Amino acid sequence: GAVVSQHPSWVICKSGTSVKIECRSLDFQATTMFWYRQFPKQSLMLMATSNEGSKATYEQGVEKDKFLINHASLTLSTLTVTSAHPEDSSFYICSARDSQGLDGYTFGSGTRLTVV
Amino acid sequence: QKEVEQNSGPLSVPEGAIASLNCTYSDRGSQSFFWYRQYSGKSPELIMFIYSNGDKEDGRFTAQLNKASQYVSLLIRDSQPSDSATYLCAVNTAGNQFYFGTGTSLTVIP
Numbered sequence: 568g569a570v571v572s573q574h575p576s577w578v579i580c581k582s583g584t585s586v587k588i589e590c591r592s593l594d595f596q597a598t599t600m601f602w603y604r605q606f607p608k609q610s611l612m613l614m615a616t617s618n619e620g621s622k623a624t625y626e627q628g629v630e631k632d633k634f635l636i637n638h639a640s641l642t643l644s645t646l647t648v649t650s651a652h653p654e655d656s657s658f659y660i661c662s663a664r665d666s667q668g669l670d671g672y673t674f675g676s677g678t679r680l681t682v683v
Numbered sequence: 684q685k686e687v688e689q690n691s692g693p694l695s696v697p698e699g700a701i702a703s704l705n706c707t708y709s710d711r712g713s714q715s716f717f718w719y720r721q722y723s724g725k726s727p728e729l730i731m732f733i734y735s736n737g738d739k740e741d742g743r744f745t746a747q748l749n750k751a752s753q754y755v756s757l758l759i760r761d762s763q764p765s766d767s768a769t770y771l772c773a774v775n776t777a778g779n780q781f782y783f784g785t786g787t788s789l790t791v792i793p
Contacts, residue, residue, distance in 0.1 A: 601781050610785040611727070611771065660726050662781070672717070672773070672781060674726040 569595050569665045573675025580651055580682055588646045588678045590661030596641035597663035601672070602634075605658040617644040651682040686710060687774050689784035697792050702759040704770050704787050709753070712777030716748055718757045719771040721786065727771055731757070762791040 570593040580586050590600055598619045603611040615636050616624040623636035635647040644663075648655055660677040689706050696702045704718075715734050719727035733739045733746040733755065745758040755774075759766055772784040 599779070603783075611783045613780070613782060616780060658724075673729070674719075677726045 569663075569673040571661065571663050571673045571675040573661055573678055575678055576676055577679040578681070580680070582652055582682055583650055585647055585649045586651055586680060588648075588659055588661075588680075590644045590646070590663065590675050592642045592663045592665070592673075595663075595665035597644075597665065598641060600638060600644040600661055600663040602636060602644075602646050603660045603662070605660065605677075611660065614646075619644075648680065651680070653682045656680055656682045685784075686776065686780075686782040687772055687784040689770075689772050689787050691785055691787060693788040693790055695790045695792055696762050698762060698764060700762050700791075702762045702766065702789055702791070704757040704759075704772075704789070706755045706757075706772030706784050707753055708755070708772075708774045708782075710774065710776040710778075711750075711753060713753075713774045714777070715775040716746070716755045717773040717775075718744075718746060718755075719773060719783075720766075720768045721771055722768050727783075730770075759789075762789075764791045764793050767791050 572591045574589050600617040602614045605611045614629045617636045617638040619638045625631045638644040658677050658679050661675045662672040664672045687708050717732045718730045721727040731746045733748045739746045743760045747756045767790045769786040769788050771786045
């Protein structure tokens with residue numbers, strides 16, 4: 568089945584620095600990828616929809632200048648958390664769908680970000 | 684109104700019983716519906732998807748869709764302790780946005 572690789576699986580960074588998270592579709596092409604954030608004991612919250620070759624679509628309340636998304640190829644989308652603060656500490660998950668398939672969206676393994 | 688709504692639970696069922704999880708959605712034009720299972724600290728994993736009205740069975744799992752009522756459910760037969768997790772309903776809306784419900788926490792009691 569479709570596999571989505573997400574790296575890193577965890578990262579600790581200092582407040583004020585930037586962190587990049589990669590999401591790759593390993594065996595399929597994904598014109599659309601989604602980025603989610605999940606705080607402890609809460610549901611997944613859609614942050615943005617990443618479209619290959621065009622600007623990402625951000626959900627209301629998500630700062631596009633803080634969470635930079637780049638979807639430069641059909642197999643790679645990146646999320647950069649700029650000037651990270653402790654309140655950005657969360658579990659970030661990407662998902663993608665094989666445009667040729669019908670079996671739903673596959674999730675990456677997630678990235679646990681801790682900002683200290 | 685949230686795009687996708689679920690009863691957060693927790694839902695507890697004895698081992699061997701049927702667990703019933705429910706979900707409603709707001710975008711009437713939504714075409715595809717998914718159930719995911721998420722263990723604590725892990726990413727969601729897809730259990731089933733359904734596109735057409737009616738029932739779809741896969742092993743111990745049955746997804747049910749009623750587009751007129753904007754309702755989708757998941758039945759888990761012969762529940763096992765390993766089924767204890769949070770179950771997320773997800774909907775692909777007409778605008779090709781993918782939204783999750785808040786999830787229902789299920790505990791299967793041995």
